[in-house]
Amino acid sequence: MAVTVVFIGKLADLAGEDERQVAAPLTWAGLGEALGADLAAAAADDRTKIAVNGKLLAEKTGLNAGDGDEVALLPPVSGG
Amino acid sequence: MVTRSRCCLRYRAADVAITVDLLDQPFNPGQFVGPFTNAHPGLGGLCSFVGEVRSDADVEALELLHYERMTRPGMEELAAQAVERFDLMGLLMVHRVGVMRPGEPIVLVSACARHRRGAIDAVDFAMDHLKSRSWFWKREKRSNGWHWIEPRQQDHSDLARWGD
Numbered sequence: 001m002a003v004t005v006v007f008i009g010k011l012a013d014l015a016g017e018d019e020r021q022v023a024a025p026l027t028w029a030g031l032g033e034a035l036g037a038d039l040a041a042a043a044a045d046d047r048t049k050i051a052v053n054g055k056l057l058a059e060k061t062g063l064n065a066g067d068g069d070e071v072a073l074l075p076p077v078s079g080g
Numbered sequence: 081m082v083t084r085s086r087c088c089l090r091y092r093a094a095d096v097a098i099t100v101d102l103l104d105q106p107f108n109p110g111q112f113v114g115p116f117t118n119a120h121p122g123l124g125g126l127c128s129f130v131g132e133v134r135s136d137a138d139v140e141a142l143e144l145l146h147y148e149r150m151t152r153p154g155m156e157e158l159a160a161q162a163v164e165r166f167d168l169m170g171l172l173m174v175h176r177v178g179v180m181r182p183g184e185p186i187v188l189v190s191a192c193a194r195h196r197r198g199a200i201d202a203v204d205f206a207m208d209h210l211k212s213r214s215w216f217w218k219r220e221k222r223s224n225g226w227h228w229i230e231p232r233q234q235d236h237s238d239l240a241r242w243g244d
Contacts, residue, residue, distance in 0.1 A: 008147055009217035010228045054149035072147060078218045078229040 003065045005034070006072040011048070014039055024067040031063060031071070042073075049074040097170040098159045102152060104178040109188045116172045116190050123169050125196030127203045129189050135182040141221040143179045144186065151215040158209050161244075166202035168193045173206060175216070208238045 002021040012018050015035075022034040032040040042048060043060075050060040051072045057063060065071050097119060101112075109130045117126055133142050146152075159171050172190040180186060187210060191202035210216075212235035219228045 006147070009145055009219070013228075051150060054153065056150075070149075072150070074147070074150075074215070075217065075228075076231045077212065077214065077216055078231050078235075 001067045003067070004070045005031070006070060007039075008072060009075045011039070011042055011073045011075050014042055024065065024069070026063065026065040026069075026071060028061045028063040039073075042075075047076045096163050096168060098156065098163060099170075099172045099174075100152060100155045100159055101174045102146060102148075102155075103174060103176055106180075106184050107174060107176070107188075109174070109185055112172060112174055112188060113190050116170065117192070120170045120192045123192040124194045125199040126190060126192040127196070127199040129187075129203045129207055130185050131187040131207070133180045133182045133184050133186060138222045139182065139220050140223070141179050141181055142186075143219050143221070143226070144175075144177045145217040145219075146175075146177045147215050154213075154215050155210075158206060158214065162191065162202045162206050165205065166191065166193060166198040168198060168202055171202065171206070173210075175210070177216075205242055208235075208242060211235045212239045 001024045003024045003026040004019050005022055006019045007015040007017065022030075026034070031043065035043060043050070050057045050063060051074060052063070052065050053070055063071065099116070109128070113128050120126075155173055155175065159173055162168065163171050168191050170192045172188070174188040176184070176186050187207070189203045189206045189210070191199045191206070193199040193202070212231060217228070219226050
């Protein structure tokens with residue numbers, strides 16, 4: 001029973017991988033524990049957004065992902 | 081009255097050609113703009129913008145990352161907003177991802193409309209939103225390695241012009 005956590009951009013550099021399987025269900029507190037201190041701090045940064053299955057969370061501390069869900073950690077965008 | 085305007089909107093949305101493309105290889109903007117122009121007989125104005133990797137001292141390459149399940153739907157939503165807001169006949173948005181060298185096109189936006197103002201403003205609107213609100217992440221390769229690019233204040237003030 002797993003949730004896929006996807007790391008993007010500099011967060012992937014920090015994680016040392018593009019994604020990681022963690023146990024479901026996954027809450028905000030559980031995410032912090034699963035990520036370790038450095039990544040948890042980056043995830044908590046105001047500018048880091050979190051999406052579940054491609055849908056942005058309005059309030060990331062409300063994270064509640066289940067088996068098969070994909071949780072993406074999105075650093076500030078810099079496109080175009 | 082409400083029913084009628086809904087009906088027209090639906091008709092128009094179905095009638096307008098929106099093309100959104102994400103490419104991982106170099107592209108020639110002209111090869112997109114030509115067919116796009118030909119596909120809209122009766123247009124009054126067509127405006128195109130091409131953004132390229134700027135030649136800066138010490139920048140060897142630029143890499144754009146995206147997140148497929150959000151980047152493409154986000155661009156499609158942006159395109160639909162531009163079509164609605166500027167009464168377009170068609171909108172074309174092509175964006176590179178992957179590693180690019182100076183001089184390579186990164187982005188192409190073309191809009192056509194019955195009148196020039198809509199086409200010009202739609203391209204400006206789309207570019208400001210692509211720069212600061214679309215799901216892309218950029219890094220540059222300099223002589224001392226790769227560096228992630230942070231969002232610029234200018235991008236946010238450009239976006240604020242549109243009041244949305």
